Amino acid sequence: MTLTGRLLEGIKYSQNEVYSFLSNVIEQNSYGHAYLFLGPSGSGKLEAARALAQGILCSNSCCGICDDCQRVASDTHPDLHTLSPQSAQGYLIGQIRDLINDLDYKPMLSQHKVYILNDAQNLTPSSANALLKSLEEPPGSVVFILLGTSGDAILPTIVSRCQTITFKPVSHETMVLALTSELGILPEKACEALSCCTSLEQARSFLGSVPRQNARKFALDCFTNLSRADSQELLNRAKKAVQAAKDIVADYKESSETLVNEQAKLLSKTAIHDLEEQQKREIAQRERMAYKEQLHAMRSLLRDSLTLQCGYCEQPTCPDFINTSKEIAQLLCPTSITKALQYIQSCIEALEANATPLLAYEALLMKIQRLYC
Ligand SMILES: [Zn+2]
Structure with missing residues (x-):
C-alpha cells in the first residue's frame, strides 16, 4: 500500500498513540x-480529524491516491464539512441549524458524510442543545468529529455522546523535527513558521503562502529600531502590518464577490442576503486569524529577547529577526519585555472583541515604545 497523500502520516511523529488508534480503526473499517x-491547540487534532475523514470517505481502505483521498487532502471533498465558530462569541445557532438541515441529504460522492466541528468548547449552550439529538442518533451515513481543548470546557451532555480521544501537547522540538523531515526544509524555516502558527497543519499551510509570510515579516518589522521611530513612522508600520494581513484575505474576498454576482441571477433576494452575510463572517474570521498570526509572531520575537537575556538562545523562534530580538534584549529590561508581552495579549483580546485593527496596532506600538524610555 502506498502512503502518498495519506493524512494519517502527518501525526505519526507527534501523536503516536492516536496514530496507532486511528490506524486500527481505519484498518478495521x-x-x-x-x-x-481533546487536546491543547497545536496538538494536531484537525489533522487527525481529516486523516480519519480520509479513512471514512475512501472506499479503498484509505489508499491516499484515489479521488476521495485527494479531495479530502485538498479540503475539497463535498462529503466533508468543516465548521468553525462564525462569531467571536462562538457558534451561531443558525450555523448549527444549517448543519442539522444538511444531515438528511445523501452523501454526494462517498457512502458517508463527515462533519468536523472545530473549537467545540465554543458551542454556546443553545447551539450545543440544538445539536444533541443529531449527535446521539445521526443518520447512518454521518460521522461527527468534534475538536476541543478540554472536556471541562464542553457540556457534559455533548461529551457523553462521543467517543473521546486525548491528544498530548507537542513540543516545539517535535514540531520542528516533523516539519523538517516532512518538507525537507531547514530548521530555521520551520522555526519561522512556528513563531506564528500553533499547529503543524497551520505551519504547513503558512509555509505554502507568500502573503502570510509577508504579513509576519511586516508585523516583526514594527519592532526593528522601534525606540527611534517617530509617531508618523509608528503609524506607517502599523498600516503596513494591517494591510499585509488584509492582503491574505484579498483573494478569498474577490472570489466570494464573484460567487455572489454569479448567484445573483439564480437566487432570491433573501438567499443572496444570507450568502453575503455568511461570506462577511467568513472574511472577518479569516482576518482575525491573520492578525492572530502576526501577534503570535511578535510574541515569539519578544520571547527570543527574554531567552537571550538569560544567556541562551540556541534555536531562536524568529531566526530571521535575530538582530531585532538582540536589540530589544539590550534596550529593555526583562520586566519591560514581560509588560510588552502583556500588551500583545491585550491586543489579541481587543481584536477578538472586534477592535479596529489599525488603532489596536498603533496603540500597541506606542505603549511598547514608551517602555524604552
Ligand atoms: Zn483513497
Whole structure:
C-alpha cells in the first residue's frame, strides 16, 4: 500500500498513540458515529480529524491516491464539512441549524458524510442543545468529529455522546523535527513558521503562502529600531502590518464577490442576503486569524529577547529577526519585555472583541515604545 497523500502520516511523529488508534480503526473499517478529540491547540487534532475523514470517505481502505483521498487532502471533498465558530462569541445557532438541515441529504460522492466541528468548547449552550439529538442518533451515513481543548470546557451532555480521544501537547522540538523531515526544509524555516502558527497543519499551510509570510515579516518589522521611530513612522508600520494581513484575505474576498454576482441571477433576494452575510463572517474570521498570526509572531520575537537575556538562545523562534530580538534584549529590561508581552495579549483580546485593527496596532506600538524610555 502506498502512503502518498495519506493524512494519517502527518501525526505519526507527534501523536503516536492516536496514530496507532486511528490506524486500527481505519484498518478495521469500523467507525463510531461521534468522536471528540481533546487536546491543547497545536496538538494536531484537525489533522487527525481529516486523516480519519480520509479513512471514512475512501472506499479503498484509505489508499491516499484515489479521488476521495485527494479531495479530502485538498479540503475539497463535498462529503466533508468543516465548521468553525462564525462569531467571536462562538457558534451561531443558525450555523448549527444549517448543519442539522444538511444531515438528511445523501452523501454526494462517498457512502458517508463527515462533519468536523472545530473549537467545540465554543458551542454556546443553545447551539450545543440544538445539536444533541443529531449527535446521539445521526443518520447512518454521518460521522461527527468534534475538536476541543478540554472536556471541562464542553457540556457534559455533548461529551457523553462521543467517543473521546486525548491528544498530548507537542513540543516545539517535535514540531520542528516533523516539519523538517516532512518538507525537507531547514530548521530555521520551520522555526519561522512556528513563531506564528500553533499547529503543524497551520505551519504547513503558512509555509505554502507568500502573503502570510509577508504579513509576519511586516508585523516583526514594527519592532526593528522601534525606540527611534517617530509617531508618523509608528503609524506607517502599523498600516503596513494591517494591510499585509488584509492582503491574505484579498483573494478569498474577490472570489466570494464573484460567487455572489454569479448567484445573483439564480437566487432570491433573501438567499443572496444570507450568502453575503455568511461570506462577511467568513472574511472577518479569516482576518482575525491573520492578525492572530502576526501577534503570535511578535510574541515569539519578544520571547527570543527574554531567552537571550538569560544567556541562551540556541534555536531562536524568529531566526530571521535575530538582530531585532538582540536589540530589544539590550534596550529593555526583562520586566519591560514581560509588560510588552502583556500588551500583545491585550491586543489579541481587543481584536477578538472586534477592535479596529489599525488603532489596536498603533496603540500597541506606542505603549511598547514608551517602555524604552
Ligand atoms: Zn483513497
